[in-house]
Each structure stands twice: as structure tokens, then as C-alpha cells.
Amino acid sequence: MTLHKSLAIAAGLLMGATSLFGGAQAQDIKVGAVLSVTGPGAFLGDPADKTLRMYVDEINAKGGVKGRKLQLVIYDDGGDAGKARTFATRLVEEDKIVAMVGGSSTGTTMAMVPIFEEAQIPFISLGGAVVIIEPVKKFVFKTPHTDRMACEKIFTDLKQRNLTRIALISGTDGFGKSMRDQCAAVNAKYGVEILAEETYGPRDTDMTPQLTNLKAKAGVQAVINPGFGQGPAIVTRNFRQLGFAVPLYQSHGVASKQYIDLAGDAANGVRLPAAALLVADKLAASDPQKAVASAYATKFQTITKEPVSTFGGHAFDGLMILVGAMERGGFDPKVIRDEIEKTKGLIGTAGVFNMSASDHMGLDLSAFKMLEIRNGDWALAE
Structure with missing residues (x-):
């Protein structure tokens, strides 16, 4: 065999191999x-990003979904709703893509909803x-519990403590x-009366006024702070500085160690509803979420060297719901949508998901735990 012919055969084999690998790559599910x-x-967004990457890697290492590997396409919107919409269009x-897991906030999510609704692509x-x-x-x-559920969980706790007259200080x-x-x-x-209300903007740095x-409103027995980001930490510090001697409740929008770090010692005594994930090690052995929440927490902390947060857990839940739907129905977006809606008994970090045509979240109030911050850490308040 001549050298020229050998090179030609080798080149042909290489092209064939490239074609095969290229074909396999084209079969990845986006x-x-x-x-x-x-x-x-x-x-x-950061813990969600880390979560999706590490679990897609794990899924692919185990052979993918129905023998097909997942290709994760992630864009960072920086918290900008306009950018989120642009990236949704690009996806x-x-x-x-065949499906979407993301939308870190309500604002960015609502900017993207029309895009995915029109395209008929499932959006978790x-x-x-x-x-x-x-x-x-x-x-x-x-996948996260709703703000209404947060209110209801807080009001239930207030009633148990015989606290029925409250004030609100809310982010805008x-x-x-x-x-x-x-x-x-x-x-x-719930028999709770709102006596006074105040608000603050996302750039405010002092909520003392x-x-x-x-504090000057007579009869206030507790304060609730709906909000997320740095605002609630500032509220918490100012609240303690003023010597406001009533219970302070936050929302699940601050359910990460970052809030405790930002608020410092002022966070001690604050109560908030949150997913079982934050207290996975404190759950009873009989709790159906213990195994899932503990496994996720261990994996996240081991790989990232960072504290676990419910926001990464929400991404885990979304991905598991999506993967379950694809395993049952395949990869057509409309079929995936139908299968997501049929999700029943899926144990996640936020609770046990049971979706339906009228409920596209699938969690009830029992999925929430009432937590209290003690000595700079999470503890069960109930």
C-alpha cells in the first residue's frame, strides 16, 4: 500500500470518526x-448555576437521559429583566432548547414568561x-414556595404565639x-390585623426612619419584612439598633447564609419560613425529605466549599422534575410539558411535589418549615 493511499484511508477514517462524534454531539438535548x-x-443565581452544572455533569456521567446527554446552555442576566428577556429569545x-430551568427572581421570570408561552417550551x-x-x-x-404560602406560614406561627397585631416593612x-x-x-x-406599613427601595441603605x-405605632406585636437581597439585612440591623422589642419575621427570600452574614448578630431571634434543606441534619429520620435534602446539601458543600442555600435547592428540584418528565415522555417540548404537569410524589429539597393542571407548583403549606436563627445558624422553631 502506498504512503499516499495510507494517508487517504487514515484521513477518511478520521473524517468518519469526526462525523460520528459530531452526530453524537448533535443528539445532545439542550x-x-x-x-x-x-x-x-x-x-x-450563583448557587443555582453551580447546582445545575454539577447535576447535569452527574447525569451525563451516568449515561444521560434515555441514553441522550444533556447540554446545559446558561446565560447570566445580572438581575436585569431586559437582559433576561433577550436571553430567553436567544434560547x-x-x-x-427543549426546556428551561431558571429565572432567579420574580422580575426576570415574568419578563421571560411570554417568550416561552409563545414558543410552547416548558419553563420551570x-x-x-x-x-x-x-x-x-x-x-x-x-419550584419555590409562593409568597402567599410564606404569609400563611408566618400568620400561623403568629397565632400560635398569640401575636395578632402586626406591621409590615416591604421592599418595592x-x-x-x-x-x-x-x-x-x-x-x-388568620385573624391578624395590619396596623401600619412602610416600604423601602432596592438601593436604600438605611431603613431607620x-x-x-x-415602632411609634401603638399596639404592634410583631414586624414582617417581605423582601430579598440586601434590604432585609439592613432592616434587621436597624431593627435591633432601635431596640424594637417585638419579634421580627423575614420571608423565604432571605433563606441563605449570606443573609445571616450580612445581618450579623442582629439576625439572632429572627424567624422565617424556609425549605427543610437548611436544617437537613436536624430533620427526624422519618422525614421523607431527609435523605434527599441531606444528599444535596452534602454534595453542594463538598464540591463548592460553600454553605448550602435554598436557592440552589430550587434549581435541583426543577432539574429533577424536568429529568423525570423527559424519562417518562421523551424530548418533545409539548410532551415534556404534559409530563411535568403529571409530576406526583417527587421528593425535592423544597417538599414533595404533586402537580396538576390547576397547580403548576405542587407544594402545600406542610412543605414549609418555620426556622429561627440561633447563634448565627438555622434551627427549627417548631
């Missing part, structure tokens, strides 16, 4: 994510507000405003 990895919402039109949001899923949108789902961000509205909509159901007004 899953999109738009997250606030940087910017003011980084405490939401649909250019990347040709990681945002908190109930408006994401009510009214029901055919292709939109979510999408989540803060939505939770404020939800609390105002359900407080009477608003808290002084609330």
Missing part, C-alpha cells in the same frame, strides 16, 4: 437556564411570587411588593 449569577441577585430561536421558574403560576400559564411552572422589588399584597389578602383569614414610624 436545556436552557437564565440566572442572575452576578449582580444584586447573585445570592439567588428559543438560536439555541433550540425559580422565582418566588405566586403571580408566576396564578393564573395558570400552560407552559410555566415553579417585584417579590417584596407581591408578598406584601399576598399578606394583605390573607391576614384576615421607616422602622421608627412602625
Whole structure:
């Protein structure tokens, strides 16, 4: 055999191998994510980003889904709703994804909803507000507990403590405003009276004037702070500085160690509803979430060397719901949507998910734990 012919055969084999590998690559299933990895919402998006990457790697290492590997396409919106919408369009039109897990906040999520609804591609949001899923949108789902549930869990705890007259200090961000509205909509159901209200903006650095007004209101027995980001930490510090001698409640929007670090010792005594994930090691052995939450917490902390947060857990739940749907139904977006809606008994870090045509979240109030911060750490308050 001549050298020329040998080279030609080798080249042909190489081209064949390239074609085979290229064909395999083309068969990967594209899953999109738009997250606030940087910017003011980084405490939401960064753990979600890390979670999706490490679990997609694990899934692929085990052979993928139905023999097909997942290709994760992630964009960082920096907390900007306009950028989130642009990236959502890119995922649909250019990347040709079959499903989406992301949307770190209510604001970025709602900017993307019309894109995925029009494209008929399932979108599992990681945002908190109930408006994401009510009214029901055919292709939109979510994994975090809603702001309404947070209000109800807090009001239940207040009633148990015989505290029925409260004040609200709410962020004007999408989540803060939505939770404020939800609390105002359900407080009477729990026999709780809202005596006074104040708000603060996302760039405010001192909430002392608003808290002084609330402290001056006679009869206030507790204060609730709907909000997320740095605002609640500032509220907490100012609250303690003023010597406000009533219980302070935060929302699940601050359920990460970053809030405790920012608020410092002032966080001790604060109560908030949150996922079991934060107290996985403290759950009873009989708790159905213990094994899942503990395994996720161990994996996240081992790989990232960072404290676990519920926001990474929400991404884990979303990915597991999506993978379960694809394992059952395949990779057509409309079929995936149908299978997500059929999710039953899936144990996640946020609770046990049971979705339906009228419930695109699938969690009830029992999925929430009431936590109290003690000595700079999470503890069960109940």
C-alpha cells in the first residue's frame, strides 16, 4: 500500500470518526437556564448555576437521559429583566432548547414568561411570587414556595404565639411588593390585623426612619419584612439598633447564609419560613425529605466549599422534575410539558411535589418549615 493511499484511508477514517462524534454531539438535548449569577441577585443565581452544572455533569456521567446527554446552555442576566428577556429569545430561536430551568427572581421570570408561552417550551421558574403560576400559564411552572404560602406560614406561627397585631416593612422589588399584597389578602383569614406599613427601595441603605414610624405605632406585636437581597439585612440591623422589642419575621427570600452574614448578630431571634434543606441534619429520620435534602446539601458543600442555600435547592428540584418528565415522555417540548404537569410524589429539597393542571407548583403549606436563627445558624422553631 502506498504512503499516499495510507494517508487517504487514515484521513477518511478520521473524517468518519469526526462525523460520528459530531452526530453524537448533535443528539445532545439542550436545556436552557437564565440566572442572575452576578449582580444584586447573585445570592439567588450563583448557587443555582453551580447546582445545575454539577447535576447535569452527574447525569451525563451516568449515561444521560434515555441514553441522550444533556447540554446545559446558561446565560447570566445580572438581575436585569431586559437582559433576561433577550436571553430567553436567544434560547428559543438560536439555541433550540427543549426546556428551561431558571429565572432567579420574580422580575426576570415574568419578563421571560411570554417568550416561552409563545414558543410552547416548558419553563420551570425559580422565582418566588405566586403571580408566576396564578393564573395558570400552560407552559410555566415553579419550584419555590409562593409568597402567599410564606404569609400563611408566618400568620400561623403568629397565632400560635398569640401575636395578632402586626406591621409590615416591604421592599418595592417585584417579590417584596407581591408578598406584601399576598399578606394583605390573607391576614384576615388568620385573624391578624395590619396596623401600619412602610416600604423601602432596592438601593436604600438605611431603613431607620421607616422602622421608627412602625415602632411609634401603638399596639404592634410583631414586624414582617417581605423582601430579598440586601434590604432585609439592613432592616434587621436597624431593627435591633432601635431596640424594637417585638419579634421580627423575614420571608423565604432571605433563606441563605449570606443573609445571616450580612445581618450579623442582629439576625439572632429572627424567624422565617424556609425549605427543610437548611436544617437537613436536624430533620427526624422519618422525614421523607431527609435523605434527599441531606444528599444535596452534602454534595453542594463538598464540591463548592460553600454553605448550602435554598436557592440552589430550587434549581435541583426543577432539574429533577424536568429529568423525570423527559424519562417518562421523551424530548418533545409539548410532551415534556404534559409530563411535568403529571409530576406526583417527587421528593425535592423544597417538599414533595404533586402537580396538576390547576397547580403548576405542587407544594402545600406542610412543605414549609418555620426556622429561627440561633447563634448565627438555622434551627427549627417548631
